[in-house]
Amino acid sequence: MARVKRGNIARKRRNKILRLARGFxxxxxxxFRTANQRVMKALCNAYRDRRRRKRDFRRLWIARINAASRLNGLSYSRLVGSLKKANIKLNRKMLALLALADPTSFANVVVVAKS
Structure with a gap:
């Protein structure tokens, strides 16, 4: 049986991992061995945290909307319920941005939702 030479392929595989581990x-x-472990863990963390980021931002937006709506005399859940009834289709990201950047416009949205 012929001998298999893996010089090029093995080096490319190792260098790919070491390139990903640059800066560690x-x-x-x-x-290579420790870099491989760290890269695998880093990629797992990145995959997990791409999903977690969406949750974290939603929680942040809800907290901001809740704080701003309480300043206008309404809790978050009542605000969202009344927005749905009034058929105002603003998502949480836009509501949070409005509450942060332009509180008077947010207050107007709350007034429209209340009525």
């Missing part, structure tokens, strides 16, 4: 501290960025 200590041997995590320079030694």
């Amino acid at each position: 501290r200590g041997s995590n960025g320079s030694l």
